[in-house]
Amino acid sequence: MRLFLKSNRVMEINDRIIVILAHLRGGVVGIYAQQKLDELDQELGIQDWNNFVKEIKITFSDKTKAADAEWKIEMFKQGKKNMADFIIKFEALAMKADIDKLYAIFLLKKNIQYDIIKTILGYPPITMPETLKEWKVAVTSVGQGYESTEGRHNYKTSIRTIYEG
DSSP, rough: HHHHHHHHHHOOHHHHHHHHHHHHSSSHHHHHHHHHHHHHHHHHSSOOOHHHHHHHHHHHHHHHHHHHHHHHHOOOOTTTTOHHHHHHHHHHHHHHEEEEEEEEHHHHHHHHHHHHHHHHHHHHHGGGGHHHHHHHHHHHHHHHHHHHHHOEEEOOOOOEEOOOO
């Protein structure tokens, strides 16, 4: 749409808004465009371009992606996942869900293995993590420590290899 406005040299704000609304047709978009055009017919003043763009973005943004990501991060458990993989996926989901830092800390503590959280909560109060970044560092270091001490050995016999984890 920006290219169309530029190539046709539509410079006036009201003209830009009218051109954009004229190209929105069918379904919910068409209904929205007709309502806005009716509002423009009744008003004689110049419209605010930034408000118009903001309104379009808010009205037609995909809110379901953020809601889906929030649901996924709430259900995202570490289980037997590698600590680094868990943290990377957790950060990605937290960004998509657009949750605040305190809620992210709550979900991190809730969804990580109990032993890891128990170890971190046993830290002296002065070294207790407070921010999300500090919690991720602490969880990663303790989790990788647990992973390195787990007895994962592969035993080879004359017939086959037995994998344990």
